[in-house]
Amino acid sequence: MPKKQFPSLIIYDDREWVADGLSRYTGTRRYSSLHVRGRSARASFVDALPDGARSQVVMIEPNSNLDTPEAALPGLRKDEGVLVVSARGAVVDPGLLAQVVQRLPFSDQIVVDRLHHPLFVYYPQGELLRERWDLFRTAPLHAAPDAEPDATVLTGQPVLMDIGELDNLLAYIAGATVARSFNEVSFNDLIYRKRSTNKEKMRAEHDYYSLIPASMKPWMAGAFDYREEGETAEYSMLRYHFADSAFQWVHNAWLPDQYEAFLSRILFFLSSRPARKASGSELEAAAEGLFLTKVEERWAKLLADPKGAALINNIANTPGGDRVVGAYEDYLTLARKRWKGLSAGHLTIGHGDPCLSNILYDPATATMKLIDPRGATSEDELWTHPLYDYCKLSHSILGDYDFINTLTFDISLDDEARHKLSLLRSTPPAFKREFERQVSRVEDLASIRLGEASLFLSMLPLHLDHPRKVVAFLLRARQILDDIAAG
Secondary structure, three states, X not given: OOOOOOOOEEEEXXXXXXXXXXXXXXXXXXXXXXXXXXXXXXXXXHHHOOOOOHHHEEEEOOOOOXXXXXXXXXXXXXXXXXXXXXXXXXXXOHHHHHXXXXXXXXXXXXXXXXOOOOOEEXXXXXXXXXXXXXXXXXXXHHHOOOOOOOOEEOOOOOOEEEOOOHHHHHHHOOXXXXXXXXXXXXEOOOEEEEEEOOHHHHHHHHHHHHHOOOOOHXXXXXXXXXXXXXXXXXXXXXXXXXXXXXXXXXXXXOOHHHHHHHHHHHHHHHHOOOEEEOOHHHHHHHHHHHHHHHHHHHHHHHHHOHHHHHHHHHHHOOOOHHHHHOHHHHHHHHHHHHHOOOOOOXXXXXXXXXXXXXXXXXXXXXEEEEOOOOOOOOHHHHEEOOHHHHHHHHHHXXXXXXXXXXXXXXXXXOOOOOEEEEEOOOOOHHHHHHHHHXXXXXXXXXXXXXXXXXXXXXXXXXXXXXXHHHHHHHHHXXXXXXXHHOO
């Protein structure tokens, strides 16, 4: 009898909840629902399977009927291979996983990825799983230290990563917010190393830390050991063993008191940044560069790209689309009014990009470290408009940027066939109100919200590889402008 191209049944065991020691970063949820790089761990596993194998997947969840094999797995065949995979086994390399799944049917032995607490077990005959049903029904197979002590252990590079272990979870989500394509990161237990072909930006990020005053350095992860090699530059930072705030945010991991502790720290950092007096013309120039010129240049870049121009044209030709695309001109009109003659009286040393993905935070100890600053190679380059960093933070908290960036949204048509953006998850309303209350004490909230709109507009050409995300950013900018107009 010829071997099949993949196991006749693939069981994805999704019964396990994230361990208590990790839930401070993930919230209370199962491993399968962890959202990394725009997809859940469950979807990433299914997508990595070979064509044809995805239809063979059976999901086992906490409420699944496991009384008998027949009730749980009607497709289980006595003489055909079956693969059992734990949901805490995150895919390391999709291509490698597909190869392994295709090779497994050629084994006549039980195969595991590791001998102790295996993340997958392949049974060459379904009858072997049936014989172990009482063990399987009680708990996932990996929960047993030696589920299959006589099994053959798969050799070579691991295909699954046990994200039930803290270091593995942090390694898995290290790129959760999707670094720019020119960035690469690597790390060991102590050092996090960043590499990029954008040498100028890397030098500026590295030098920034040496240029900022001592009062700001405790808030930063720091940078050292800058090197250039060929077309790339790189530098190192100490590795902090906690997740970035964006990952925790999109998983609604924080309780109100944890959020308040986070908010008090990041707002203290922003309000305590060194300031220096500046003339009205200096402030206008700073505002113009950040809130007008940058948006105009990015919009021109969007339209100069054939994909971007086609996308904008398509939106404009839908019902109400001219108003959506008109968010750009409406923004410029309002921005020119609001920032002309702005006289806050001072400039500040800015981080330049304190979005949640650039804020490492441990809610258990309230430890905070900021990474990836805009950068500077001279003291003059440190100074910026005081509102900009607030806008970047608000972009995440009030603007729901991280939920859109991780694709947890839907775009549909309303009753008049107009595009409608719906977030599948978003910032809790109470969290938004608390942010508004605290920020309003120190800065003009309407100006910050207008800055949010500028950030969504300026990001459009940077995400053309995800057209739905571009549409969502544009719709969100329109919503923010409408909120400002409504008062």
